[in-house]
Amino acid sequence: MIRPRVEIYRTESYEGGPVRDILRSYFTREDFYGKKVLLKPNMLQAHEPGRNVTTHPVVVKAVAEIVMELGGECAIGDSPSGWGRKNALEAAGKTGLLKVAEEMGIKFEIFDGSPTRQVKIKGGTVYREISLPENYLKYDTVINLPKLKTHSLTVFTLGVKNMMGVVPGLAKSIFHKRAPHPEKFACAIADLYSVVKPDFTVMDAIEAMEGDGPVNGRTRKINRIFCSAETNALDAVVEKMCGADPLSVPITREVYERGLGKINNIDIIRHYKENDREFDGFRVPLVPRLGRFIPRFALGMFSPLLDRYPRVERQNCTYCRKCAEICPVDAVSFSERIPEFNLKKCIRCFCCGERCPESAIAEKKRLLAAIFD
Ligand code: SF4
Ligand code: SF4
Structure with missing residues (x-):
């Protein structure tokens, strides 16, 4: 049985050089050569990077540079809260992610308003099929770029939950209507995740959010970047380091119980010698x-x-x-x-x-x- 592998790197700040060096050591040419690669950050809302609501543009830019260095064709894409092209462009502008796309000369995919395709969900409990945007589905490889944050409804919003951003516009709030309680909402997210599993997840945890996330929490310096090809395993490792049992986090548990991702028997590779004190007393919701x-x-x-x-x-x-x-x-x-x-x-x-x-x-x-x- 292949054990999932989660690699953890330590870096003190959002300086492009060190972040790029970390990612250069993680990815290989085989990962991207000749492929169309989509970067999927957390672009929840039009907030500046310093608020730590969204994935920091330095991390997104570093990943884009590595993908291109390794022979991939790269784009960035997401659908923020709300709907419409104007709303998405406003979020992309304020979060600094549109500037990354412009500086790198790459496309910024806006999922809202894109033609969609119905995708069947085998074993879905809330959704049996779902509409996904063509300008997401056309990519060969997806790199999921979540931010480490707490969430009042789901406890955390990490790698698996970040994939909800591929659902365009208001269809996201329909998730909440169809699945109003955290346990059922976790089922809806697991349904979606089964058809949008990313190839890699790189989590921005240099500055995280604790307390009343995902918008009004407090910034917490964690100084880490987590990388894995197994998103749920990565989420479980992060949750344990933050002092939470992954089985108490509905989304992580649901994905695990359906056999869509592991939460134990994980090879954790720490690329640093320091202890993990930065996680002490991390505040999850009450x-x-x-x-x-x-x-x-x-x-x-x-x-x-x-x-x-x-x-x-x-x-x-x-x-x-x-x-x-x-x-x-x-x-x-x-x-x-x-x-x-x-x-x-x-x-x-x-x-x-x-x-x-x-x-x-x-x-x-x-x-x-x-x-x-
Ligand atoms: S609380 Fe006020 S500012 Fe915020 S979304 Fe509602 S109406 Fe707009
Ligand atoms: S259901 Fe309640 S918490 Fe959710 S959007 Fe409506 S008012 Fe806000």
């Missing part, structure tokens, strides 16, 4: 953190007191209504100009917070959640 000490049934009993819900920070709101447009269950309304959230309808997917261009939607916590956090 409920999984409590799950380490409190049985699941007890957590269920206290769940109303541990609830988190969206609330607008009025001073930052520009009344753009993008939060209402993205909400999969129509839980956002505007009685005056300020958005109001119908918490009976709300499924706590926090798509509104991801979509808000002003980071004006905070995650509010009920009593116990606020005390423990």
